[in-house]
Amino acid sequence: MTLEIYDTTLRDGAQGVGINFSVSDKVRIAEHLDRIGVSVIEGGWPGANQTDTEFFAQLRGMTFAHARLAAFGATRRPGVLPQDDLQVRALLDSGAPVITLVGKSWDAQIRDVLRTSPEENLSMIAETVAWLVEAGREVCFDAEHFFDGYRSDPDYALRCLETALSVGAHRIALCDTNGGTLPDTIEAVTRRVTADFGAVAGIHCHDDTGCAVANTLAAVRAGAVQVQGCINGYGERTGNANLCTLIPALQLKMGHRLVDDAQLRHLSSVARDVAEIANLHPPINSPYVGAAAFTHKGGQHVDAMRKASYAYQHIDPATVGNHTRTVVSSQSGGANILDRARELGIDLSDDRALVRQVTARVKELEHRGFAFEDADGSFELLVERARGQERPFEVIDYIALVEQREGQDLVCEATIKVRIGDDVVHTAAEGNGPINAIDAAMRKALSPTFPQTATTQLHDYKVRVLDGHGGTAAAVRVLIESGDHERRWSTVGCSTNIIEASCVALADAFEYCIVQARRAVAEDAASA
Incomplete structure (x- = not known):
């Protein structure tokens, strides 16, 4: 069965703590999403803020290679016609071919949030969907809090879906908006929806219980034909279902064809690029695409991996554009040192004594508090020194001064002596802190002989x-x-x-x- 990938990174993902996309950020991310074969890109809520409005204006008339653009908004307000509701008109004015319309499906929300009646809520759904469909737009009805609504009053929650479909909605998205539902319930309820309405349901899960991916997979087992989520699992509170986990899990583990092999190989780079655009560190422990996903640290694991790569890897990392990596630490054995050195272009296979020496040195330094997992530069220097490479310079001594006097600016100054060959270079520099001053003084000492340091x-x-x-x-x-x-x-x-x-x-x-x-x-x- 072919599944649709519906990405909401630019809307729901943008609601994540610490994320603030500019218009250009959103355009760049949309291009990345299209690159990996996303079916629908939800661009935001036009009219809700200037960024989203400008984004749709900038993309008006633009055609993606794979994806279609969706605008997100809500059903009309109680007592107002769709054509008289400015936020509904903004959806039409966005020019997006797909409109995702969020509406209530939980009786408690209708009473306490919308402050209206269940019947008026059904009218809001029907009239808004119908008006947008008549205008030539494909409409996805986003049934907000659907699983909570089904738990409270299943007949009414299903009536909300039936109402949207009866007036032309193309998709109905079942939303676990609070993220509090577990996989067995998701699967059972989605199976009921599929049995009643056919292959029209999408699934939209939040990760408040850590089950967003598992919930989405459960919904697909029950017949959902569209999966919604965000790159790197970004989103409100604890985030949304992580598409970087869902796409390979669905394709490589469950046999669904979502993207082609070349698009799948771009997944890791897209995860990193979107994180960079969001000004966030890529999640190191993310399955499939994280830097740690295929990284091996324990000596026994590394030794086994050298003999049989399947031992501690469930797929070939190249399938998703990732790679195997070995790190060295106090947990390391000789196999770690050999593999990590080889990754750095250093072949130690013919010098077992040197491998033992480096292993012992790593363990000694890590016991003192050093850590080489994320310090490849220091590890490579450690190996080269063990091989007898002469150091290009030596720091003999240094002084760092910080002076604060009443009524005066803070003064930070450093002096340093560096031996380069037979010469001793003595320099001084100021900085906005002691480390910055030492950095500047060291550069001043080294750059005449080693200009690349400047x-x-x-x-x-x-x-x-x-x-x-x-x-x-x-x-x-x-x-x-x-x-x-x-x-x-x-x-x-x-x-x-x-x-x-x-x-x-x-x-x-x-x-x-x-x-x-x-x-x-x-x-x-x-x-x-």
Whole structure:
């Protein structure tokens, strides 16, 4: 059976905490959604805010390769004709070929929220759907709080669906708006709807019990033909059903054909790109598309994976555009070190003694508080040092001063001595904080000899307290993400002194930059 993918990232997803899409953000996301074969893209609620109104104006007349655009709105207000309700007219004016019309199906909501009668609510549904259908639009009736309504008064909840279908609604979406229903109930109720009305139902689930994906799969088993959700599970409160989990689960596990293989391979990159547009970190633990989905850490797991890739992976990660990754930590064995080094382009298979040395060093440093899972730059340097690579520079000493005097601006200054070959370079710099001052002083010392360090940018700086019981005297771990115009890398430092931990991570960041530049020159010379 062919299923429709209905995406509501631009409307329901935009209601998630911390998400604020601009018009250009929404256009870019819509292009990504079309790229993975989404059937319907719900663009927002025209007339509800300026962003959504401008979005529909900008996309007027635009044709997607795969998707159709839907505008979201509500049934007419009690006692008002559809053509006299400005928000209903805004739906028509949006130009969207699909209109998703939300209406009440729970008697308690009709009484307490709409403050009207059940019969008037049925008239609101019928008249609004009919008016939009007569105007040539395809209408999906979004039965809000449907499962709560069915629990309260099943006959009335079903009458709401019947009313919408009788005047031309193309789809009826069964909404678990509060996210409080469990899969067995979702499946049973959806099966009843399918038996009564045929293959016309969609399913729209929120994740308040952590069951949105499971609920959606249950509804599909019961005959739902449309699945609604958001990229990365964004949405109101705890979010909506995660399409990045639903699409591969339905296609790879349940045999439904939703998208073609090439579109499915774009899923991981789209999940990351939408997260970047939303200015959020991609969810690391997200099934299928998360960075951790096919990442292996335990030594026993990694050893088994090297012998049989199916051992701890339920699918080939390339199917969804992801990849296998090995991380190193205190849980690591030699297999982790070999695999992670190989991923970084370093072959250690012929030097078991070195592998044991690196493994022991990783365990020692992690015991002290270092963490190499997300610090590939520091791990690669650790391996190269174990192989005897000479360090391009050495930090001899440094001083960081912070001065605050009454009536004066805060002053932060750092001095640093760095040994480069046989020379000692002594520099000073100011910054808006002690770490920024050390960063500036270190760049000033290194850039005349290593000019690539001058263009290295710091993209992220994170501090983690390792033991809160120590208070301000506790050890801290500093993770720094740096990069240039070609790549990014992460380095780590750890100390009971936050400045020392930062300085260690900064020094590794600059050293990694230098080592990579030298390697690139050597590779160019070898290929010339």
